[in-house]
Amino acid sequence: MAQSIYITSAEGHSGKSTVALGVLDALSRATPKVGVFRSIARSTLERDYVLEMLLAHDGVDLDYDECVGATYDEVRADPDAALATIVERYKAVEAQCDAVVIVGSDYTDVGSPAELGYNARIAANLGVPVLLVLGGRTVDAKPEQLGSSQPRTPAEMGQLAHLAITELAHGRAELFAIVANRADPEHKTETIAAIEQAIAAAPPRHADGAVPVWAIPEDPYLVAPSMRGIMRSLGGELVAGDPELLTRPALSVVVAGMSMVNVLPRLLEGAVVVIAADRSEVLLATLLANSSGTFPSLAGIVLNGPFEIPDPVRRLIDGLGSKLPIVTSPYGTYETAVRIMGTRGRLAADSQRRYDTALALFETNVDTEELTRELGVAHATVVTPLMFEFQLIERARSRRKRIVLPEGGDDRILRAAGTVLKRGIADLVILGEPADVRARATELGVDLGEAQLLSPFDPEHVHRFAQEYARVRAHKGVTYEKAADTVTDVSYFGTMMVHSGLADGMVSGAAHTTAHTIRPAFEVIKTKPGVSVVSSVFFMALADRVLVYGDCAVIPDPTSEQLADIAISSAATARQFGIEPRIAMLSYSTGESGSGAEVEKVRAATVLVRERAPELLVEGPIQYDAAADAAVAATKMPESQVAGRATVFIFPDLNTGNNTYKAVQRSAGAVAIGPVLQGLNKPINDLSRGALVQDIVNTIAITAIQAQRESS
Known part of the structure; x- marks a missing residue:
């Protein structure tokens, strides 16, 4: 039976979705098959955006329709019949999963203890414990008062907790934990203490009496409506501008009911500006102000x-x-403003910054290790792609390193940077003209926070790097003047930062070729002692394990000596990322059965690996099926410690390696993470020009982990 948790609240607008996302993310790190279930949805006609967001989380493989229990109409018509339907549909989801995150009702009517009581009945009948979410702010009674809600005092939070705990007990639900969400950050400790007192005064149904209490502070960004949400509330349409920027939140409203000269001083950062459609001069002035860089950056008009x-x-x-x-609005100024202020922020998968902010808040304020441990979720022995990515992020932020990103003009780089910074994966230096980089990031709704923005033409750095580059390349006849011109190239500038210790590693290649990215490293960083070549590996994350493939990106036709280098470097990379290396030196024949120049090259390379690194388990020449399949290995190499159990696959040439990794990626649905460069004195990594934002985040994490090793 799956280990599941029921997330409910005592009223609407408590931020349950933030908590549900955080719990889902935490469970996905611990076990491969995590599901989601919505006990009560608003209707069958309108899809539930919270459920859609949770289903979009990596690793969740369920259809929307199977994850809905009942609708409000069904509950009102016959509560007992609806409860039976909810239980039946939940059990179908539970049968497919190791753990299930169940989200309770949304209090679409006036919040009341009766609705919490019904959620308690559901949890009791499902046999799952309740994580109770308490809203840390008063619920607004009128749409036009949105944003004017006040934080609840610790005493008020304690009283709310007492009432909710009592109602859960009446419904015979077991209380697992309490999260005070949107809590007053200045009284976080007192709020937790008040809730703990309420628990002590009204003991809940719990196996050992211990109920963890966590508090997540208010973040205005999460509750602010997006421009898309505002457009939806107004029934309007986008008439100009970038549709991608509709995800940006509106932090305030400015009604431009005055002349142009009086409107401009009243513009606010992140504001949506309401302008009468026949006031063209105000519209144009607002657009010019937003583009000038000397006025606040707006969310929209x-x-x-x-x-x-x-x-x-x-x-x-x-x-x-x-x-x-x-965007347009068919309404008058007053009605438009009221509808904007009545629009609530939605935590949606299409807003990466909201997503990252929600996860960062949860991870910072909730002990996820305690949560999964107390819930009884056993950590699996298999490693899914999602779990491997989580491990990368956890290791990277355990000892944060400083990574330089030379391509500050690429939107994917900026979006990835926002995620890296928000999740605390690494510290970043982003190259580009600072005003341009920050302006574009603001347009994208990306918070670059404490990232250092640095121009590759900064005279102080150019002078320093030119002197050093001229020194390093003096044997090639490089003068200071030529060096000063060379180091303003972003790849050289970033590499010189790593070489000079101003950054611990570099990630580039989203907008540049592999050669452009790594040539400066060959010239300046150079290879480690005892390593003759720079090579690469891909981490191939299969459904239940992670393999290492090398070399699939750098050396077209390696010699025996180079193959041995690649194998030893790949084994070290595998071990660095928690993969026990068992090396298969691949060829078109296994053992002594074949002959020919290509087979002999692999055979000689295998001998060199055994001589240079006798501690490594290595087999070669060996065919891929004998290396990967235990049944084939039992026939072809029954005594081998590697055959059928290989974790590191070394290909005889780039043609074979590149095609194989892509074939496995496409046919087996594997997640290919890389290429990861190895053999350099300091970590420099290349991106595919088709890299997605998550690929860039993963590569930054990998580079940071490599840098941890270099500094240890």
Whole structure:
């Protein structure tokens, strides 16, 4: 039976979805098959955005329809019949999973103890414990008062906890833990203490009486509505600007009901500006102010009223090239403002910054190790792709390193940087003109926080790097003048930062070729002692384990000596990332059965590995099936310690390696993480030009882990 948890609250708008996402993320690190279930959804016609967000989490493999228990209408019509349906549908999900995150109702009506009581009945009948979420702020009674809610005092939180615990006990639900969400950050300790007193005063149903209490502070970014949410509330449409920027939150509302000169001083950072559609001069002035860099950066503009943008004005807007979203509203100024203020922020999978912020808040304030341990979720022996990615992130942030990203003009790099910074994976230096980089990040809704933004033309750094590069390359006739020109190239500039100790590693290649990325490293960083070549590996994350493939990206036709180098370096990389190396030196024949130049090259390389690293388990020449399949190995190499159990696969040439990793990636659904460069004195890693944001995040984490080893 799956180890599951029921997440419910005592009222609406408590931020349950943030907690549910955090719990799901924590469980996904510990066990391979995690499911989600929504006990009560609003209707069958409108899809539940919280459930959709949770189903979009990596590692969750369930269909929407099978994860819904009942609707509000069904519960109102016949609560007992609805409960039976919920139990039946949950059991079908439970049968497919090791753990299930169950999300309770959303209090679409006026919140009342009766609704919490029904959630308690559901949890009791499902046989799962309750994680109770208490809202740390008052629930707004009127839409126009959104944002004016006040933090609850510790005493109020204690009283709310007492009432909720009592109701859960009446429903015979077992209380597992309490999270005070959106808690007042200035009274976090007192809030926890007040809730603990409430638990002591009204003992809940719990096996050993111990109920963990955590408090997650308020974050305005999470509760602010996005421009897309505002557009949806207004029933409007996007008439200009970048649709990708609709994910940016609106932190405040500015009603531009005055002349242009009076509107401009009142613009606020992250504001949505409401402008009457016939006030073209105010619209154009606002767009110019937003583009100038001397006024606050806006979230968007709402044009209200039944007026079309005149053609000459539209041409001016197009000529400005502004990416700021401009959406329409059919309502008057007052109604438009009220609807905007009545729009609530949604935690959705399509807003990476919200997603990262929610996870970072949860991880910082909730002991996830205690949560999974107390829930009884056993850590699995298998390693899924998602679990491997989690391990990378955990190891990287255990001892944070400073990584330089030369391609600050690439949106993917900026989005990945936002995730890395928010999750605490590494400290970052981003190359590019600082004003341009920060402006684009702001447009994308990316918080670069404490990242260092550095121009590759910064005179102080250029002078320092030119002197050093000229010294290192003097034997090639490089003068200071030539060096000063060379080091302004972002790949050289980033490499010189690593060489000079201003950064611990570099990740590049999203917008540059592999040669452009790693050539400076060959010239300046150079190879480790005893290693003759720089090579690469891919981590191939299969459904239940992670393998290492090398070399699939750098050396076209390695010699026997180079193959031995690749094998030894790959074994060291595997061990560094928690994979016990058992090396298969691949060829088209196994053992002594074949002959020919290619087989002899692999055979000689195997001998060299055994001579240079006798502690390693290595087999070769060996065919892929004999290396990977225990049944084939029992026939072809029954006495081998590697055959059928190989974890490190060394290919005889780049043609074979590159095609094999791509074939396995596509046919077996493996996640290929890499290429990871090895053999350099300091970590430099290359990205595919088709890299996704998560690929970049993973590569930054890998580079940080490599840097940890270099500094230990």
